[in-house]
Amino acid sequence: MKKRLIIGMLLVTTALYSQTTKEIVVNNQTLIVEEEEYDEYGSKGKTISFYKDKNSKPLLSFVLEDTTGGCNDKSVERGAYDINGSTITLYSFWKRVGSVDDAPYGARVKRYKLTDSSKIEQLSSQLYIEEHTKDSNLNSGMKFLFINPKSKEEKKLFKKYIKRVEKLFKGEFVFKERADKVMRDVLKALRKRVKARWQR
DSSP: OHHHHHHHHHHHHHHHHTEEEEEEEETTEEEEEEEEEEEETTEEEEEEEEESSTTSOOSEEEEEEEEEEOSSSEEEEEEEEEEETTEEEEEEEEEEESSOSSSOEEEEEEEEEEOTTSOEEEEEEEEEEEOSOTTTOTTSGGGGGTSOOOSHHHHHHHHHHHHHHHHHHTSEEOOHHHHHHHHHHHHHHHHHHHHHHHTO
16 A cells, blocks of 8 residues: 555656646736646657636647657657737647658648637638658649649549648648748747747
């Protein structure tokens, strides 16, 4: 029994050390922001959640860091957020490390508004995602991100890919200049986050 108590205390202590909590002001309202680290099932990372108060469900939850895979071959996700008045903007970036073929590469920007009644409303979500490497699945409609679909079947396959990605990553798939802007905005936000961490 004593041994179980000690193990339980160690587990609780570990959980406490993996969490950080702070308060921020959005739309003249104070929100609780909690960052929590995890390491399970081959994935290691950190999530962030926004709460109205300690006893409420999260208004928003978001991945700040995630690494899945082995030592050399990994799928990596990095995130950042920005507060501007009543708007909360979430930035996500996915990349592959090593010889991973079936991991995503791309970016997403999601914008939310905190209303005066402390509710979250999604304003927009734009993304550009390549689900796998260019040559790893020639039967996928993803190839038409790089070449124009010509036949009716090719257009149908491309449309199927776009709908799948939009559903999986929860956003509107954008192309060309709009996709470039999403990527620029995300990388800028990530650089800003890294710089802020070094200046602490």
